[in-house]
Amino acid sequence: xxxxxxxxxxxxxVAAALTIAACSSSSSSSxxxxxxxxxxxxxxxxxxxxxNNGNTQPLLGVWQSVVAAFHAAxxxxxxxxxxxxxxxxxxxxxxxxxxxxxPDIFQQWGGGQEATQYTSGKLANLSSLASGWISELxxxxxxxxxxGEQYGIPYDQHVVGFWYRKDLFxxxxxxxxxxxxxxxxxxxxxxxxxxxxxxxxxxGSRWPDAFYxxxxxxxxxxxxxxxxxxxxxxxxxxxxxxxTKDLTAFMATNPxxxxxxxxxxxxxxxxxxxxxxxxxxxxxxxxxxxxxxVPALTSDKNIISQLGWFPFPQVPGxxxxxxxxxxxxxxxxxxxxxxxxxCAEFLQYIDxxxxxxxxxxxxxxxxPANSAAESVLTNPALQAAAKAHDTxxxxxxxxxxxxxxxxxQALDTALANFxxxxxxNETIINSVSSSxxx
Amino acid sequence: xxxxxxxxxxxxxxxxxxxATAGARPPKTRRGLRKRVELTALLxxxxxxxxxxxxxxxxxxxxxxxxxxxGFGPLNDFIGVQNYxxxxxxxxxxxxxxHNVIIAVLSLVIQLPISIGLALLLNRRVxxxxxxxxxxxxxxxxxxxxxxxxxxxLLQPGGPLDALLKAVGLGGLVHYWLAxxxxxxYSVFVVATWKYIGFGIVLLLAGLQGIPPELREAAAIxxxxxxxxxxxxxxxxxxxxxxIWIFLSVxxxxxxxxxxxxxxxxxxxxxxxxxxxxxxxxxxxxxxFGYGATVSVVLFFISxxxxxxxxxxxxxxxxxxxxxxxxx
Numbered sequence: 001x002x003x004x005x006x007x008x009x010x011x012x013x014v015a016a017a018l019t020i021a022a023c024s025s026s027s028s029s030s031x032x033x034x035x036x037x038x039x040x041x042x043x044x045x046x047x048x049x050x051x052n053n054g055n056t057q058p059l060l061g062v063w064q065s066v067v068a069a070f071h072a073a074x075x076x077x078x079x080x081x082x083x084x085x086x087x088x089x090x091x092x093x094x095x096x097x098x099x100x101x102x103p104d105i106f107q108q109w110g111g112g113q114e115a116t117q118y119t120s121g122k123l124a125n126l127s128s129l130a131s132g133w134i135s136e137l138x139x140x141x142x143x144x145x146x147x148g149e150q151y152g153i154p155y156d157q158h159v160v161g162f163w164y165r166k167d168l169f170x171x172x173x174x175x176x177x178x179x180x181x182x183x184x185x186x187x188x189x190x191x192x193x194x195x196x197x198x199x200x201x202x203x204g205s206r207w208p209d210a211f212y213x214x215x216x217x218x219x220x221x222x223x224x225x226x227x228x229x230x231x232x233x234x235x236x237x238x239x240x241x242x243x244t245k246d247l248t249a250f251m252a253t254n255p256x257x258x259x260x261x262x263x264x265x266x267x268x269x270x271x272x273x274x275x276x277x278x279x280x281x282x283x284x285x286x287x288x289x290x291x292x293x294v295p296a297l298t299s300d301k302n303i304i305s306q307l308g309w310f311p312f313p314q315v316p317g318x319x320x321x322x323x324x325x326x327x328x329x330x331x332x333x334x335x336x337x338x339x340x341x342x343c344a345e346f347l348q349y350i351d352x353x354x355x356x357x358x359x360x361x362x363x364x365x366x367x368p369a370n371s372a373a374e375s376v377l378t379n380p381a382l383q384a385a386a387k388a389h390d391t392x393x394x395x396x397x398x399x400x401x402x403x404x405x406x407x408x409q410a411l412d413t414a415l416a417n418f419x420x421x422x423x424x425n426e427t428i429i430n431s432v433s434s435s436x437x438x
Numbered sequence: 439x440x441x442x443x444x445x446x447x448x449x450x451x452x453x454x455x456x457x458a459t460a461g462a463r464p465p466k467t468r469r470g471l472r473k474r475v476e477l478t479a480l481l482x483x484x485x486x487x488x489x490x491x492x493x494x495x496x497x498x499x500x501x502x503x504x505x506x507x508x509g510f511g512p513l514n515d516f517i518g519v520q521n522y523x524x525x526x527x528x529x530x531x532x533x534x535x536x537h538n539v540i541i542a543v544l545s546l547v548i549q550l551p552i553s554i555g556l557a558l559l560l561n562r563r564v565x566x567x568x569x570x571x572x573x574x575x576x577x578x579x580x581x582x583x584x585x586x587x588x589x590x591x592l593l594q595p596g597g598p599l600d601a602l603l604k605a606v607g608l609g610g611l612v613h614y615w616l617a618x619x620x621x622x623x624y625s626v627f628v629v630a631t632w633k634y635i636g637f638g639i640v641l642l643l644a645g646l647q648g649i650p651p652e653l654r655e656a657a658a659i660x661x662x663x664x665x666x667x668x669x670x671x672x673x674x675x676x677x678x679x680x681x682i683w684i685f686l687s688v689x690x691x692x693x694x695x696x697x698x699x700x701x702x703x704x705x706x707x708x709x710x711x712x713x714x715x716x717x718x719x720x721x722x723x724x725x726x727f728g729y730g731a732t733v734s735v736v737l738f739f740i741s742x743x744x745x746x747x748x749x750x751x752x753x754x755x756x757x758x759x760x761x762x763x764x765x766x
Contacts, residue, residue, distance in 0.1 A: 094727065098509070116508055116510060119511040120510035120511050204706070205703070258614065259595040259614035261614075261617040261706035261707075262614065262617035262706060268591060405724060405725045406508070409724040413719065416706070417707040417708070419706075420705065420709070422619070422707035422708075
């Protein structure tokens, strides 16, 4: 979801506005149905409708060539592609999954969101259909399971870490990236002394705020505590409170640009990614998608080679593994119906090494789900991110996706409020307790 | 289509009414029937659309609002008025409602006088009047999304507005226009004013055109000062237009969404939230569609109550005849 938040905010906003217009007179009778029909039988012709978020280049072009290549190899299967801007899935999927004619394949970010969609009864269980090859994805596939069954399959993965500008680090006399929070704070001080904003933060978009608290929680909480907290939707374990304390102490050092509460994450030169792209800030805590976001926000043609990557620093005394990462990914689900085998076959094709390599080389995917394709990564910063992801003690999924959508969004809101100086540790911890966050 | 060969022309019929004879249908009824058929045929498309896209969804929204419903799966968790209790007692909703009210009040107190002043000015024969009228109306033609993105960029810390203030020696006035929780609502209001002032002015200009110049001339001949003419003749005669503007402005303030959502998402920390950003955040983004429907219904009733009360007490005279049969 994150990776493709780069498309113009205008589209998002207009869509949101249209949605609101529709929602304030909430229409259910009209479903955004697709016209595809799927027929059964292995030899019969099958048309699969595919809703993905590749609505802009270069991903759009890659998906188009994937569709053509798959059809060439499987003449019986026609994929009818319908690219949709990411944020629209929030409103389109509930309606589509309620209708009699949902898309056969659709964008899936896994976790609690998938579990929420699972309650529609329309998600196809792909466990047996994919049993022959899913193991190639390793641990990555686990994020797309509900109750241990594979209701979605990833095609890429994401890892969150610090992107930094090598030139600004050098200017401030920082020779190597920080590995502990104390070092990060002292580097912040050096950058400030050199007149450079240490870290840009897209607080106006809310979800970037959440990365900080979630990473402190990942450092403070053991893997089992994290897992049971996500499962029980309950963050009463003391390590979460400790995360709030860590965050409070870190924020007290004022590492972010002025007015970060209104800064958007990826829109324009004034966004947090734009500030990094234009040398107005030295670091940003973001996903690996940063390399596909920043080039559009600056005229600097060499921006990508200027960026380095380091993992979120260690927090002394925390129970979490120092190498654990905050991660996520993009994938697809199939809907129930006669076309399930063809759908599974298509998802297998997407995860095959040639397609995965194409995604890396042409669509800016940093972490392919099939790690065999990582060999074609050429950007050293992305290689570092991929290595941190693959060698991590464990990958904690971003909490807003891991929790059911309702609670995940409530947590994001509570954290954004906290960053804006409203709220407390209690409002953060309690935000995921049922419907208290309204 | 409703015209038959025997149907008399309406005008003649009224001029020379014939006594109704047995067997012949009374002309009045025939005329009524034709009128009804015509009305049905002409209004049907609009009515079908209105029922399908306004009334039916409203009924559905009211129905969903009684359920705890994520949008997925069947509607089976009936919770009665629990969603309503949640909305009406929620401090965040109260805050959002308060913001709507603040925007509405500010519109009346600030936008209305400015609109009237500019309309009076632009109604006079001043040099470049057409250009000035165009200039004030231009923002209204922009889409809200465009205006919001533009102002978002202008209001960036260190952005064009800050640079302008510094250039003219007002650097002390530079603030975090969108990041400050105490300022952001007013920043949004200024943008909304910029966006909608043109509409008010055009409305009022149209109203001014409807005031016969003889009245002003007569007053002037009687020795009234321009100010007296404006106060005693122009403004009272502009009353119906002003009352309509107030109506539209308040309803618009209650339904404010696009500008706010694009510029701030209702933040930081709900400091610029409105009822609709609250609905989008808590209903759509959190996939609590039952709860979101509840917010819609509450907003609908707030708007309806205002509209009815305003019609009853403020617009009654202006709309007399338009809505009643009496003057037909």
